[in-house]
Amino acid sequence: MLAGLRDIQRFTIAASDGDIGIIKDFLFDDRAWTIRYMYVDTHKWLPLGEKVLISPISLRDIDTEDEKIHVALSKQQVKDSPSIDEEKTVSREYEEILFSYLGYGYYWTGPGAWGEYAHPTALVNQQALEQANTNLQEHDKSSANHLRSIDELQGYDVIAGEETVGHVHDLILDTENWEVPMLIIDTHNWLPGGKKLLLAPKHIDDINWLEQRVHCTLPAEDIEHCPECDHDLLNDEGYKLKVKQALQTVPKS
Known part of the structure; x- marks a missing residue:
């Protein structure tokens, strides 16, 4: 499905056990022209809620009628995810911590937009994680991730x-x-x-x-x-x- 990001930006993010927030921005890779994260404001749904990054790797379904994006995460998983500093850019080091927490394979260690895979959700499996760890041995960890705000652009x-x-x-x-x-x-x-x-x-x-x-x-x-x-x-x-x-x-x- 093709959609304008301005339209999707008002959608609610729904976890497996209830709504957790509204999309406030997207972070995209300005080299691969790929959306890496949804920047989600959770303060109305989660105690002491803050803005969190949710990757399309966790995507389950997009409901355009109800204006919801369903993700394969629980509220507790989102609540316990590594915190981010909103005043700083998202570093590769932070991405490694986040992906390790979620058990995702790394998109930046393969030849395509999503590493070895064509679609982001393929990175949610043990084989992808093992392949990512193998590739990481040969990957330059100091390389920049080129993430930029859609709101800024x-x-x-x-x-x-x-x-x-x-x-x-x-x-x-x-x-x-x-x-x-x-x-x-x-x-x-x-x-x-x-x-x-x-x-x-x-x-x-x-x-x-x-x-x-x-x-x-x-x-x-x-x-x-x-x-x-x-x-x-x-x-x-x-x-x-x-x-x-x-x-x-x-x-x-």
Whole structure:
């Protein structure tokens, strides 16, 4: 299923024994263009509740009607999970502690977005954990994890050539693998009618976090040829094929 992160951000997280919080943000890998964590506020549900990180590795089901994401964790597991410092970035060291606590295999020790696997939930098994520990022996533990806030990215200027062509409005999530196949660019200050256009991660050359800018590989005239976003049709097969073909053929100038 494809969905805008702005839509999912209001969903409630449901543990195996009851609701535990509301998504406040997402952390994504700006190299793999993959959502690594949901940042969840638990203070209404858990005593002394605080914000916690929940990985899509724990995913059971997404209920769009009830606006809930069901995870294979109990309230106690979430309550007892390693605490995080909201003022600091999430380090690889913290990830290792969290994954060891949950018994997950490591996504960062394999060749794909989820290590040796195509989907995050595959990391919940003993074989994945054993493979992760084996791979970790040969892995550079000092490597950065490149986790960034979606809230931070939304609103960044999009630069094509030397021209500002819009700003980042949202990211599209593929809930099968939690990768980001597309970005939504709001062009209302640039194009007549204020279209919201779709770009693929391959069209992003660089994200300058200090200057709050996203630099495209495309010139401004090619941005106009990008497909327009229609949220109601995101999961329509005909629309998805049309968008895929359009993104593959950009640029057209």
